[in-house]
Amino acid sequence: MYVCVCKAVTDRQIHEAARGGARTVGDLRRQLGVTTDCGRCASCAHECLKEARQCDAHANACLPLAA
Numbered sequence: 001m002y003v004c005v006c007k008a009v010t011d012r013q014i015h016e017a018a019r020g021g022a023r024t025v026g027d028l029r030r031q032l033g034v035t036t037d038c039g040r041c042a043s044c045a046h047e048c049l050k051e052a053r054q055c056d057a058h059a060n061a062c063l064p065l066a067a
């Protein structure tokens with residue numbers, strides 16, 4: 001799903017950025033360009049990043065059990 005239409009950034013890219021260390025919308029702005037055009041994606045990008053971080057935290061917590 002596209003989160004930022006202007007820069008064609010998807011939720012998958014945001015999840016990857018979160019895994020790579022992105023912690024704020026500012027990090028996403030620098031890495032992917034979200035919010036640098038019309039800015040309408042700011043709140044959606046924030047929510048997506050929050051979800052990605054929760055997903056990763058959950059995945060990391062479950063990794064030892066899955067191995």
Ligand code: FES
Pocket residue numbers: 003004005006007034035036037038039040041042
């Ligand atoms: S939708 Fe992201 S800058 Fe326009």
